[in-house]
Amino acid sequence: MEEGLKPDESPLLGDRHCHEQPPPGTASTLQTIGNIIVSIVGTGILGLPFALRVAGWLAGSFAIIVAGISTYYCMILLVQCRDKMATEEPTTETRTYGDLGQKALGKTGRYLTESLILVSQCGGAVAYLLFIGQNLSSVFKFNGFTTSTFIFMLVPIEIALSWIGSLSALAPFSIFADVCNLLAMAIVVKEDVQKVFGGEFKFSDRQAISPGPGGLPFALGMAVFCFEGFGMTLALEQSMKERGKFRGVLANAVAGIASLYIVFGFFGYMAYGDATRDIITLNLTQNWSNIAVQIGMCMGLVFTFPIMVHPINEIVEGKLRNARWFQKTDNDDDDHRGGYLARWIGRSGMYLFRAVLIAALAFLASFVPGFGAFSSIVGSSVCACISFVLPALFHLRLLGPSLPRWRKVLDCFIMQLKKGVEKQAVMECFGGSYDPNCAENRPKKKKKIFDLPDCELGFCCLGFCLVVQMAGLSFPHLENVRHHLLNLFSNVSNVAFSSCSVIQLSHFRT
Template identity: 35%
Template structure:
C-alpha cells in the first residue's frame, strides 16, 4: 500500500528551485493499458494491512466485519472517483487551471498553499505510519519465532533496534531505481503468503470448528473501520494512474473491477482467518499458524518483504519534507532523523492491529474521504444539485465523526495494552 515515487516528487525541470505552484509530475512517456492499470491499482493497495483483518473480524464479528469491509471499499472507490472528476472539471478550462498531476496539485489549485499542506501532512503521517506498522510486525513476528532476551531487554526492542542501522543505510539511497526490484519481490511474497495462510485456515477450520460471533459491540465497529480504511489506503495513486492510462474514459470501470477483486480477497482472508481460530485469533494472523517449517518460511518471507519495503514507503515522506525544507535537495541527516522518529514510535506501540486502526482512523480517513469530498464540493459547488451537495457533506461529516471516534477507540486500546 503506498505512493509511486513520482507522486510526491518535485519538478525542477522548469525552475531551478521548485515553488508551491510547481507541478509535481512530469508528463508520462508511456501510457498504460487497462490490464496494467488494473495490476497497478492492485499492487498499490494490497499490503501488510490485510494481515490484521482476521483479528479485526474477531473484534467486530464476522458479519459486521464483512459488511463494514465492503462498505469501506465502495466508499473508497467513490472518493477516488471524486478526485478524478474534480481534476477533469478543473482541467476543462486550461486557462484557469494548470496541469494537475497529483493529489497535492489538486489541493493547491482548489485551496492554495493550505490545500497542498493538508495533503502533504496526511501523506507524511500515513506513509510514516505504514513504516511504523512494518517495524511492529517484524519485531513481534521475530519475537514470536525467536523469543530470546539479551541483557534483560525484551525481544521486540532488540529486533527493532537491530533493524535501525540497516534502515539508515537503505534510506540513504537517493533514488528508488536500485530498490525497484524489491517492490516486485514484496508483492509476490504478499500474494504467496496470503494464499498459504488461507489454505491453512480452511484445513484448520474443518478440523476445529471454533465458536464464532457474527456481531460485535458498538465501539468495536469504529475500531474495525480504522483497520479497513488502512487496508484500502492508496488514494494518492489514483490521479497519477489515471493520467498514465491510454483509455481514460474506461478508468472508472477498471478501478471498480480492481477494487471489487481486492474486496473479495480481503473479505475471504479476514473471514477464513477468524473462522479458523475463533476467539484465539491473534493480531498478526501468521502467529496463529504455529512454528512449522511452512509457517516459519511464510513469516520470515513477510518480515524480509516489509524490511525492504520500508525505504520505498518512506520515499514520499522524504520527497515532501525535502521539497519544503531543503529546496527539493537530498538531505541525509533529515532522512536519518525521520528513520529514528519512526523507530521510536514503533517501540512505544505494543499491538500491530491496534496501530493499524489508529493510522486508519486518524490519517487515512482524512486523506481518503474527507479531503476528496471537500475538494469535490468546492470545485463543483456551482453546478451540484442538492443530492450531490448532500452526499459530499455527508461524507465530510461522517468522515470526521469516524476519524474522531476511531482515533479515540484505537488510543484506548493501545494504552490499555501498554498498561
C-alpha cells in the first residue's frame, strides 16, 4: 500500500505515484516504432475485411484513416497533459494513464480511467476466446462442435495457466502467437492477390459505400478496436532516449499501421466480397498449410490469454492486499494457527477468483454472436472512451485556460461525436450487420417534429450540444443555462437513438 494513503484510497492498479524522476529512456527511434506496432497491432486486424464489407471499401478505408488520425491526436494530448503536469509539479512524475486521470479529476478520475481499462481488458479477453473458438470450430467442423463448445473446452486449460506465478514463462508463446499472426496475414494476402488478379471477381460488384447509416460507425468502431493501445502511450514516450522525437516517431508508426490496415482490409474484401467472414482466416482454403497456421495461431493465443487477463487479476488482488484484514493476517506469526489459516484462505480466494473470472468470461463469450460485431461494439464504446473522450476531457481540464478556442471546440466535438458513433455502431450490430444490404430494408419511423427520422434527430441534437458547448466557451457567465441546455439536448438525443434502436431490434427479431 502507498505511504500516506488510507486503505480505501489505494488506486485500482496499485502503486502508481512516484516522487522520484524515472531513469532516462534507452529505446532508439527504431525500437520505439517496433514497440508502438507491437502495442497496437493484434488479432483485430483479421476482422478489418469484414468491416469494409459492412461499410464499403471506400467508407471503411475512410473510417480507418479517421481512427488513425484521431488516435495520433489524442495520444499527443496525453503527452501534452503529462508535460503540463511536469512543469507544475517537477518533483512528481506522471507515469500512467491513471496518474493523469487523478491529476485531472482527482481520485474519481483515477478510478474512472482504470475501471475503463479493466472493462476493455475484459472485452479483449472475450475477443480472444471468440477468435480461438471460431477458428477451431472452422478447422474441426466435421466433429459438429460449436464455437461455444470449444470456448468451454478452453476453460480448464486457461484456469491452470492463470495459476502460473511468473508470466515470463509465457513470453515465448506470445512471440509464437505473433509469428503465427504474421503468417496468417501473409497467407490471406497471398490468396487475396491471387483472387483479385485471377479475374475471379468484378470490381464493380464491390460496393464503395454501404447504403445503410450504420456501416461507417461499425467500421469506425472496428478500427478504434484495432488501434487501441492508449494505456501504453506515456510509457512508450518515457522509454525513448530522445523524447523530443516522439511525435514524429508516433506519426510515422500510426501512418504505417493505418496503411497496413487499409491494404489488408481492402484486399480481403476484394477477394471474398459479400462472402467475407468476420474473421478473414475463416475464408481460407482448408489445406494443410492454412490449417496449420490457424491451429498455431490459436495455440499461441491460448498460452497468451493469461497475459491478457493479468491486469484484471492485478487490480482485484492488489485491492485485496491493501485491505486491512489481509495485511493483518499477513503479518501474523506463521506458527499462529489462525494467521496461517487466514493466509491460506487468502491465497485460495485469489486462485478461486481467477478461476471464476475465466469461467465468467467464457460464459459471456458463448453468448456473443460473432467476433466482428463484438469488436465493433467494444471499440465504439469502451475503447472510444479510453482513446478519445478521456484524453480530450483531460486536455480541457488541465490546459483549458491556455488553449485557443478552436482547440477547445475540437476537444468538445471529439467528446460529443463518440456518443453518436457508439449508438449507430450498436444498432448496426444488432440490426443485422452480417448482411451489409439489410439497412436498405429497415423501417424508418418518422418523427412529426421536424419530420426527421430518429437517428437524424439524434445527430441534430448532438450538433446542438456542440453549439451550446461553443457558446459556453464564449459566454462563461451563462454556465447554468449551458448546463440545462446540454441536459435537454442530450436527453432528447438519447431518446431518439433509443427509439431507433428499438425499431432496429424489433425488425431484427422478426
